[in-house]
Amino acid sequence: MKHDKRALVARLRAALEGDLAAAHARARDAADAATHEENRAESDKDMRSTESSYIARGHSRRVAELEGALAMLGAMSVRDLERAAPISVSALVTVADGGREATYFLVPAGGGVDLGGVTSLSTTSPLGAALLRAVEGDEITRGGRTLEIVAVG
Secondary structure (H helix, E strand, C coil), X not given: CCCCHHHHHHHHHHHHHHHHHHHHHHHHHHXXXXXXXXXXXXXXXXXXXXXXXXXXXXXXXXXXXXXXXXXXXXXXXXXXXXXXXXXXXXXXXXXXXXXXXXXXEEECCCCCCECCCCEEEECCCHHHHHXXXXXXXXXXXXXXXXXXXXXXX
């Protein structure tokens, strides 16, 4: 399980920064659409501008979420864990589910990104929370499945 954690953080930051740029563009477009004259209500039952404002608000929330994730990643300390150490943020964890193995990089935010053989896993996700403080050799049960922690680094 040899992976450069700093390189993983850099890849994750790059992915989130790309998502943030796209989210900014969508938020701008949605805000423009919400205030566009063609979206003005023509009757009291016309909901176009209300619906457009909901969409704009959702995109703005996504921008804030991504900015928060990037700030948390910037504050995250990256360290190597001893084999017997409890799993914490910045751990690389390999779990086995039956015959399949998956490796996760535990991060405070920005989970679900494929980092090239490693997937980022937010500590606030159900699996991420279940892995915290477990140690190599432990088994955890998630959704009726038993996962064995086969490596921690």
